[in-house]
Amino acid sequence: MFIIPCKFDKQKPIIYECLNNLRKYHDEPIVIIDSDSSDTTYGAELKNSFKDVFFETLNNRNYEIGALKIAFQKYDFSDFFLIHDSMFINKNISHIKSNSVVSVRYFNSWDGVGGVNMFSNFNQTYRYGYDNEEQKNIVHKWNNVKHKIPYVFNGVFGSSFYAKKEIIQQLSNEGLFDCLPTSKLESQAMERYLGILFNKLNIDHFSNSLMGEHHTASFSSNYITKIIMGRQ
Numbered sequence: 001m002f003i004i005p006c007k008f009d010k011q012k013p014i015i016y017e018c019l020n021n022l023r024k025y026h027d028e029p030i031v032i033i034d035s036d037s038s039d040t041t042y043g044a045e046l047k048n049s050f051k052d053v054f055f056e057t058l059n060n061r062n063y064e065i066g067a068l069k070i071a072f073q074k075y076d077f078s079d080f081f082l083i084h085d086s087m088f089i090n091k092n093i094s095h096i097k098s099n100s101v102v103s104v105r106y107f108n109s110w111d112g113v114g115g116v117n118m119f120s121n122f123n124q125t126y127r128y129g130y131d132n133e134e135q136k137n138i139v140h141k142w143n144n145v146k147h148k149i150p151y152v153f154n155g156v157f158g159s160s161f162y163a164k165k166e167i168i169q170q171l172s173n174e175g176l177f178d179c180l181p182t183s184k185l186e187s188q189a190m191e192r193y194l195g196i197l198f199n200k201l202n203i204d205h206f207s208n209s210l211m212g213e214h215h216t217a218s219f220s221s222n223y224i225t226k227i228i229m230g231r232q
Contacts, residue, residue, distance in 0.1 A: 006085040018088055036061050065179075065181060079164050087226050135192075153192070155192045211226070
């Protein structure tokens with residue numbers, strides 16, 4: 001159920017803290033997808049130290065969505081929760097299973113570059129759309145006129161979210177796994193594209209978000225603490 005892409009760093013082996021916290025509150029299977037780390041010996045250590053941990057060394061270079069694709073195609077789980085190795089669970093979050101989709105953190109966005117958009121919906125200001133034109137062009141290329149890009153949407157911070165198996169299948173049918181990020185810029189573009197796809201499928205991923213709206217919420221909530229690593 002838990003899918004965790006990991007770029008292992010001996011100097012900052014945060015995956016151990018991530019799993020220690022997770023296992024305090026959950027006993028569901030955990031799939032670690034190595035993100036092309038130079039040292040993958042940590043995988044055997046994790047499997048020996050934690051119960052029901054699976055480790056995949058498939059040289060994933062496609063960030064979170066690449067990890068999700070690998071797990072979805074190999075493991076027959078009823079639901080998938082894609083988190084970062086730098087996200088630490090603070091309490092049991094089983095309540096999210098009553099939803100089809102729940103994002104860890106989201107941001108109000110719009111189909112434009114930067115700044116604050118004057119359009120407001122339900123007293124929410126949609127701001128900080130794409131970071132630059134290149135990022136916007138990536139999303140529009142991925143979309144490839146398959147469906148209209150909404151003027152406003154709610155992005156998925158870090159492409160980190162919980163979803164039922166059938167929702168992942170819907171995303172796959174929409175071509176999500178044909179748009180695998182290969183750079184940090186494309187990974188950030190994917191945060192927007194996921195929000196656009198959820199909008200297209202009429203799925204509310206944000207109302208029950210575990211951390212809240214990115215521009216107003218702290219990086220530590222009752223449910224999850226996120227550490228910013230500054231990795232590329």
